[in-house]
Amino acid sequence: MTSRVLLVSPATSASSRQARFDDGGSIDDIGAARARAAAGSLPVAVRVLTSPVARCRETAAALGLDGVPAPRLAGLDMGRWRGRTLDEVGAAEPEAVGRWLTDPGCAPHGGESVRDLCKRVARWLADAQAVAGRTLAVVEPEVVRAATVKALDLPVAAFWRLDVPPLTVTELSGRSGRWNLRLGRPPAAPDADY
Template sequence: MTSRVTFVSPATSPSLRQARFYDGDSIDDAGAARARSAAGTLPAYAGVTMSPSVRCRETAAALGLDGGETPELKGLDVGRWRGRTLEEVGATEPEAVGRWLADAGWSAHGGESVQDVCGRVGRWLDIAQGTDGRTLAVVEPEVVRAAVVHVLGLPAAAFWRLDVPPLTATELSGRGGRWNLRLGQPLAVPGTSAAR
């Protein structure tokens, strides 16, 4: 039995465009239009799930997908930094930002550590590997990062070295306790040629 998970990152939102820690805002008009134009271009799937966030729900709806939210696939909780830019936090808490970026187990901002999110997503993937067919998962970018860290057995510090652009697909296929990875494909938009 081969299990497949295609992670789709959400469309753009004001917090993403402003490099702010996600604060629950909606996708913007350009992101919604781009997602609607990509609707119907995703591979056939057996089920749909998503991060429990406004922008993931809205992206899934714009893509014509209907599914439930999975708490294990929520984005990284950044505690009191939510809604602020990294620059703002760095100006008021430079030591904390430095520690956060260097220590994957640090969570003194009141949220969760990178190590925690990697573990949470990894546990979900371990269960998902027992599912036959393809699951589409519209998830926050940090969930995709955590999944890549898990399937490649990377140290949690590698989390910060992975970029996940909006509306891209990252595919995993697995069987026998092992996953294979296909990274960051742009969603096909009719009338354009997607870079591969």
């Protein structure tokens, strides 16, 4: 049995435009318009999930999807850095930011480490492989990165080398504990062969 997982990154928000660690904010007007324009372009899925944060739920709704929030697909817990920009944190805690960006096991913000996020997403992917058919999930970019790290058996340090643009689709297909990766493309790509 082959399982397919489509990971859709959320539309833009004021936080994402400012490189702000998730502050629970909504998608912006431009992001909402782009998501509405892509509504109906994604393939039918046997289940639709979202990260529990507002911008993922709102992106799903704008895409015309009725997603169920899945706590295991939450973005990286940034602890006391939540809601602050990377520049603000870097100015206040330069050594901590340096450690965080170079050591995947480090969580100086009191939240979750990148390594722990990757483990959490890997466990979810293992469960997702048992689902026949297609799963579509609107998730934070770091969840897409963690899934990619797992799918390709990359070292966790590769997490920071993966860019996930807003409102793109990353597709995984897998069986027997192995995943293949089809990297992000716009949901309304004219040559999509879903």
